[in-house]
Amino acid sequence: MKATDKLIKAIDKKLERFDPLWQAEHGVGGFRSRYYDKTGVAKYREWRGVKDTFYDYSQWLKNLGSMAMMVGSAPIPCLKGFWEYRWMGSYLGTFMFIDRLFEGYRGYELRIAHMNMHAIVQSLTKKIALVLANDRRFGGGPLTDRMVPMDEVLPPLFMAGFKDLIPVPLQTLPEFIICDIDQHIEPYYIDVAESYGLPADVCSRCAAETGVAIDDAFPIFGKAFLTTNMPCNASEATSMFQRRRIKLPDQPVTMAMIHNEPGAHPYSTGELKNAIAFIEKEYGVKYDWDALFERARHMNEQNLIELEKWDILKTPYSALAGIAETLYRLYSWASVNGQEDYFTETDRKVIKLMRKAYEEKYQPFQGKTRHRAFLWGPSAVYYTDFPTWVQNCWGINIVLNMDSTMGHNMISTDDPEQAIQDLALFSEKAVMRHHAVGGWDNVNAIWEWAKNFNCDMVLFNDNVACKGMNGVHALMEEQARELGFHFIFIEHDLEDSRTVSRQEMRKCVNNYMSVVLGEQPLDPTIVEFDDSAAY
Ligand code: SF4
Numbered sequence: 461m462k463a464t465d466k467l468i469k470a471i472d473k474k475l476e477r478f479d480p481l482w483q484a485e486h487g488v489g490g491f492r493s494r495y496y497d498k499t500g501v502a503k504y505r506e507w508r509g510v511k512d513t514f515y516d517y518s519q520w521l522k523n524l525g526s527m528a529m530m531v532g533s534a535p536i537p538c539l540k541g542f543w544e545y546r547w548m549g550s551y552l553g554t555f556m557f558i559d560r561l562f563e564g565y566r567g568y569e570l571r572i573a574h575m576n577m578h579a580i581v582q583s584l585t586k587k588i589a590l591v592l593a594n595d596r597r598f599g600g601g602p603l604t605d606r607m608v609p610m611d612e613v614l615p616p617l618f619m620a621g622f623k624d625l626i627p628v629p630l631q632t633l634p635e636f637i638i639c640d641i642d643q644h645i646e647p648y649y650i651d652v653a654e655s656y657g658l659p660a661d662v663c664s665r666c667a668a669e670t671g672v673a674i675d676d677a678f679p680i681f682g683k684a685f686l687t688t689n690m691p692c693n694a695s696e697a698t699s700m701f702q703r704r705r706i707k708l709p710d711q712p713v714t715m716a717m718i719h720n721e722p723g724a725h726p727y728s729t730g731e732l733k734n735a736i737a738f739i740e741k742e743y744g745v746k747y748d749w750d751a752l753f754e755r756a757r758h759m760n761e762q763n764l765i766e767l768e769k770w771d772i773l774k775t776p777y778s779a780l781a782g783i784a785e786t787l788y789r790l791y792s793w794a795s796v797n798g799q800e801d802y803f804t805e806t807d808r809k810v811i812k813l814m815r816k817a818y819e820e821k822y823q824p825f826q827g828k829t830r831h832r833a834f835l836w837g838p839s840a841v842y843y844t845d846f847p848t849w850v851q852n853c854w855g856i857n858i859v860l861n862m863d864s865t866m867g868h869n870m871i872s873t874d875d876p877e878q879a880i881q882d883l884a885l886f887s888e889k890a891v892m893r894h895h896a897v898g899g900w901d902n903v904n905a906i907w908e909w910a911k912n913f914n915c916d917m918v919l920f921n922d923n924v925a926c927k928g929m930n931g932v933h934a935l936m937e938e939q940a941r942e943l944g945f946h947f948i949f950i951e952h953d954l955e956d957s958r959t960v961s962r963q964e965m966r967k968c969v970n971n972y973m974s975v976v977l978g979e980q981p982l983d984p985t986i987v988e989f990d991d992s993a994a995y
Contacts, residue, residue: 490985500994550642553995573784620755691892759798830855837921
């Protein structure tokens, strides 16, 4: 052993009492010990041993660098953004959010988690700068007329054929991503929507989007807007409210609802063709198939790597785990969708590390996993740091989330007609559409997914206001019993943490683990705690 390694080992031994994993094991504290009560504010950084603490800190600085570049590249628009948009302030919670996401991560899983997270941070910060620097509310910018606002649930890959245009998922910045970082931001927009007369029993995601529109908190750019019916009827309604406030010519891209039927694809293909024709007309540009093929190659490569990741995820030796997998796939698929090289490069690096860890038979989380769970859950799993908490508290490893199962078919890279058909199939399998409202086959597929990934447990998020899913509640319970899965319904109100708090969500798991399974927590400090004031 080298002298430096010996020294590091000695320091690690000396300071191990500050490591929350060690504290929980020895009954002298744990993950919650370093927080101020009720908040997500930690008194000091997590001690993970010399190497991991310094690695983690270097990544913190790297993310800080991306934020500084964002402000540096558009200082005045960023200042105006903070002044104009309530949601901009919520981004200040990003560092706390990331720190909480990776609690308990060490070694390979920590490195992969940070690679994935930095890909998101560098992409998102560039998008914020781009949008604010070209926002018509602040006077517009050089790219305002080349940007195309589109509904975030519509996968933007097909827009790559417009090589001089910049498609931007409109709701991602003020609503979709920020609700994961700050549990207190969307209730404000939900209240705005309700005081306008919207009923209070609709899905909180759609209510929040509507509130953002009514509050005039969507940045305005582009010449025309692509809306969609995806994923559900509640989304259709919010598209209508947005169209009235945004006041740009719009084209609703209405993809087939029950898309597993063969007859659905010609219809969805036609919808994509109509959208392309609409953009050609409104922006006066011509679609370039070669430009599409170039980006489709990236998406295909990412999806091929994803399939290899799945093979490793089926084993106990996957260094890609929990929230590092779910959140990355959600952002890289739904918001980037093959259009940024950085994500292909990140995937190449991550799969290399995953192969290495697999060959070494490396088990993440010090091999403390007791159960392998398939998660069927949307945004509420992120602002609660749910996959991280459930591993640290009960040893439940979230192997894969429903968001990761989105379109993974290959797109033709040489035949325009085949490519647009492939894109239709790919687009139908977007966020929530094929999980919640795409027909019974898609919901029922969860058992097959869980079996294929060697899971003994299924965690099913029960959005109390999702009309699509409320009807299947009892059916899922019955099937879980028949098939022999441990099955937990986790109630939540998606983006409204007032209806069902984070602690109440955790309680659903606590009750099952302690009463039904009679298990002891790995870390008693995080079984029951109040984080209602946290970001
Ligand atoms: S949670 Fe349900 S109601 Fe809300 S957007 Fe998703 S599918 Fe629609």
